Amino acid sequence: MIKVDTSSFIPIYEQIKKEFKKEIFRGDLKPNDLLPSIRDLATELLINPNTVARAYRELEMEGFIYTRKGKGCYVSDDSTRLMKEERKSILIQTFDEVIEEAKKYGLGREEIKRLFEERLNTPPEIIGKGE
Amino acid sequence: MIKVDTSSFIPIYEQIKKEFKKEIFRGDLKPNDLLPSIRDLATELLINPNTVARAYRELEMEGFIYTRKGKGCYVSDDSTRLMKEERKSILIQTFDEVIEEAKKYGLGREEIKRLFEERLNTPPEIIGKGE
């Protein structure tokens, strides 16, 4: 089930693109699987169909999906290959950014490692409870 | 030296706010230190003075700085206390987000830990070279 954060600075269409890419990489979406219809997803996410359409349009331009007018949007055959290429750089970039962030807050290498492992071992129920 | 990324989805005024908060937390900016003038910083960052003014205005509203018209903007006395409160939740939230992100890409706990430590031990010169 896809979620979007309307209060985020990240555009909604970007959030949608990212969510589908993750599902493709995980294998929850396989080649030739049918994506939810533009109108259905827009209704479910309480957003405008145009916003979903933009996400799908860009996913198609990037080669992750293909569309059949009148039928729907489907995961492309080489989506898995594309995601393998993207996934590495996406995760590495994300990790590098958070490390850079922590350093700018004055944390040393060991402090960063300790805090990260602490959060990694924090049960999901406790996350987001303010701290 | 503050940097901003004009191609980021994060608004420039938000990036500026965050940068000063980091400097305050690290102690590079101490209470009653003078911030760069609005016009100077705008010139340095190649952005509009109004954008810097908004960042300063919000930093003042949040209690991190105070302004003396005709003189400048100064770090407030309780900025350090405010940052200690903010810093914990900011870093924890950032770490939790990246962990959540990695999990959505299908990584297990051990894979996340291994990749993170790999990036943590990557010399800065290698970061951002595509990979």
Add this chain to the structure above:
DNA sequence: CTTACTGTACTATTAATCTAATACAGTTCA
């Protein structure tokens, strides 16, 4: 006082995102 800085305020304009409403074209099925 004058000059040159400070922050503040305001209007106008551009660009991007998102919404809203409508229309059109292809597919499927009764």
Add this chain to the structure above:
DNA sequence: TGAACTGTATTAGATTAATAGTACAGTAAG
């Protein structure tokens, strides 16, 4: 054929971020 789905296209409007330009007010030094 016709109804109910698909994606696509277009126009219009609201909002926000950022720019550009101007003007005003307080401070400090010559």
